[in-house]
Amino acid sequence: MLRYTMRRLTFFPPILLGVSLLVFTIMHLTPGDPAEIMLGTEATPLQIEQFRRNLGLDQPVYIQYFIFLKNALQGDLGRSIRTNNPVLEEILSRFPATAMLAACGLALGILLGFPLGLTAALRQNTAVDALASFSALLGFSIPNFWASLMLMLLLSIVIPVLPSSGYGTWQHLVLPSLTLAIQIMAVIARMTRSSMLEVIRQDYVRTAQAKGIPAFFVLAHHSMRNALIPVVTIAGLYFGLLLGGVVVTETVFSYPGIGRMLIDAIRAHDYPLIQGGVLIFGVCICAVNLIVDIVYAFLDPRIRAQYRSRRDAAA
Amino acid sequence: MPIDKRNPLRETWRRLKMNKPAVCGLSVIAILITSAMLAPWIAPYDPAAMDVRARLQGPSTKHFLGTDNFGRDIFSRIVYAGRISLVIGFVAVGIGAVFGGITGAVSGYYGKGLDSLLMRTMDVILSIPQLILAIAVVGALGANLINLMIAVGISVLPRYARLVRASAMSLRDLEFIEAARAAGASDLRIIVQNIIPNCMAPLIVLSTLGVAQAILSAATLSFLGLGIQPPTPEWGSMLSDGRQFLRNAPHITIFPGIAIMIIVMALNMLGDGLRDALDPKLRR
Numbered sequence: 001m002l003r004y005t006m007r008r009l010t011f012f013p014p015i016l017l018g019v020s021l022l023v024f025t026i027m028h029l030t031p032g033d034p035a036e037i038m039l040g041t042e043a044t045p046l047q048i049e050q051f052r053r054n055l056g057l058d059q060p061v062y063i064q065y066f067i068f069l070k071n072a073l074q075g076d077l078g079r080s081i082r083t084n085n086p087v088l089e090e091i092l093s094r095f096p097a098t099a100m101l102a103a104c105g106l107a108l109g110i111l112l113g114f115p116l117g118l119t120a121a122l123r124q125n126t127a128v129d130a131l132a133s134f135s136a137l138l139g140f141s142i143p144n145f146w147a148s149l150m151l152m153l154l155l156s157i158v159i160p161v162l163p164s165s166g167y168g169t170w171q172h173l174v175l176p177s178l179t180l181a182i183q184i185m186a187v188i189a190r191m192t193r194s195s196m197l198e199v200i201r202q203d204y205v206r207t208a209q210a211k212g213i214p215a216f217f218v219l220a221h222h223s224m225r226n227a228l229i230p231v232v233t234i235a236g237l238y239f240g241l242l243l244g245g246v247v248v249t250e251t252v253f254s255y256p257g258i259g260r261m262l263i264d265a266i267r268a269h270d271y272p273l274i275q276g277g278v279l280i281f282g283v284c285i286c287a288v289n290l291i292v293d294i295v296y297a298f299l300d301p302r303i304r305a306q307y308r309s310r311r312d313a314a315a
Numbered sequence: 316m317p318i319d320k321r322n323p324l325r326e327t328w329r330r331l332k333m334n335k336p337a338v339c340g341l342s343v344i345a346i347l348i349t350s351a352m353l354a355p356w357i358a359p360y361d362p363a364a365m366d367v368r369a370r371l372q373g374p375s376t377k378h379f380l381g382t383d384n385f386g387r388d389i390f391s392r393i394v395y396a397g398r399i400s401l402v403i404g405f406v407a408v409g410i411g412a413v414f415g416g417i418t419g420a421v422s423g424y425y426g427k428g429l430d431s432l433l434m435r436t437m438d439v440i441l442s443i444p445q446l447i448l449a450i451a452v453v454g455a456l457g458a459n460l461i462n463l464m465i466a467v468g469i470s471v472l473p474r475y476a477r478l479v480r481a482s483a484m485s486l487r488d489l490e491f492i493e494a495a496r497a498a499g500a501s502d503l504r505i506i507v508q509n510i511i512p513n514c515m516a517p518l519i520v521l522s523t524l525g526v527a528q529a530i531l532s533a534a535t536l537s538f539l540g541l542g543i544q545p546p547t548p549e550w551g552s553m554l555s556d557g558r559q560f561l562r563n564a565p566h567i568t569i570f571p572g573i574a575i576m577i578i579v580m581a582l583n584m585l586g587d588g589l590r591d592a593l594d595p596k597l598r599r
Binding site: 014015018019022026028031128137138140141142143144145146147153193240241244245251252261262263264266267274276281282285289 | 567
């Protein structure tokens with residue numbers, strides 16, 4: 001297990017390096033002079049020159065990248081143009097809010113989606129199945145910015161029970177998390193359904209049933225555990241979808257997280273902040289993929305066995 | 316052994332026709348494309364015509380879906396906005412499929428170092444959430460129609476690259492490719508004539524579902540103010556305009572959202588149906 005984890009960990013640095021290069025490249029696609037855009041039209045040529053030197057923009061591009069990388073490795077992502085605070089500080093101060101929202105959205109999505117998919121699979125080709133499949137399709141197709149506005153309309157304007165914007169209490173988390181949960185629910189329900197349908201037809205499930213094991217135990221112990229494996233992997237893959245949703249919901253509900261910070265930064269042409277924000281999202285995805293890979297190995301004895309046998313063979 | 320001489324296209328169509336949701340999706344898409352093309356004849360009003368006396372009106376016989384804060388007819392704007400969303404959806408997927416397909420074909424066909432380099436690059440692009448990548452690209456390039464399509468296209472590119480690569484790798488060493496090579500066909504010819512046609516089925520499915528995703532992404536970007544700029548009618552930006560009137564005139568926000576949902580749902584239904592029709596192995 002340790003060997004597997006170590007092996008996975010070695011993939012981590014190169015991909016982070018690639019992400020930093022990609023983010024850096026995108027930021028340098030900006031047409032025109034970033035110094036002029038950031039300072040506006042009122043800046044004097046001297047100010048622009050000064051600014052350019054401060055940010056290292058007078059250096060060749062590849063040198064700029066190495067400087068950026070060196071600083072980033074030391075935890076220095078530059079300073080926000082607008083507030084002049086360090087970018088890392090701006091991001092870290094908003095991180096708990098975003099992490100909380102993403103976690104609630106994910107948890108809610110799984111809590112709704114898993115039973116939905118499970119029921120659909122166990123009652124295949126019935127009205128329940130059709131309803132579950134339709135909800136999943138609907139969840140995939142609803143634009144989340146629209147869903148958030150509709151939830152806001154319903155639960156804070158027509159029936160005013162929840163606040164429409166802000167941060168602080170659990171009430172503020174309900175609407176944004178619900179919005180996020182819609183897509184996740186759809187993904188999880190679909191995956192659970194198809195994964196369960198495959199598992200319940202396996203020989204070992206039939207054997208368990210034939211042995212007279214109670215249906216609930218067969219479901220909980222034999223089918224569900226195996227059906228969960230692909231669901232975990234897919235849920236990890238859709239973490240990016242979740243973070244994309246975070247950007248939208250935070251903006252709609254004026255929720256003070258990294259997503260809204262990113263949108264505000266783009267509107268203000270605050271390049272260091274955009275760069276840092278996108279980089280942080282990339283790092284989160286890489287970290288989640290890593291964790292999912294490791295959890296996957298824990299869940300799937302076949303992978304564990306693969307590594308064990310290889311070690312035994314080597315010994 | 317009898318050879319199945321049925322035309323594969325006709326066979327796919329026959330199977331697709333039996334799939335009710337897919338037919339339903341296809342019909343909806345056909346209607347929407349037609350209405351987008353015939354927008355000037357279908358829309359009762361000029362989408363840009365303002366009428367201050369008629370602002371923020373709810374649905375009525377005069378204005379089927381009501382009017383917005385400038386007194387513009389919402390139904391007309393939704394019909395015109397369909398043009399932009401459809402164009403963005405198809406062009407963005409076109410960009411992703413063409414460039415991703417070329418990358419994947421080259422990567423899978425030549426293999427070795429080039430393959431590792433290209434695929435690691437794709438891994439990197441995949442590790443930034445699709446929407447956030449598109450946001451970053453638009454943020455850097457500036458918000459307009461062309462950049463929006465490029466941004467969405469780039470963000471979906473790796474999926475096409477992976478798909479075509481897998482197919483190219485499995486075909487590369489097969490006998491008919493070897494035969495083509497022995498007959499003197501160039502690599503380009505082999506890729507275009509043998510490899511690409513052989514992964515057309517999954518490519519079509521991915522593209523259909525991709526157009527749905529692209530329309531959603533583009534509308535999201537416009538909603539965030541990073542896509543199509545007003546006064547051009549676009550579903551996402553119409554919704555964004557309606558936000559401040561959510562309390563008093565919710566219809567401005569409700570209807571464009573329903574339009575997006577209908578088209579995305581239709582494309583998803585068609586995509587799922589196509590997958591079943593093109594790949595009978597996956598049928599349950």
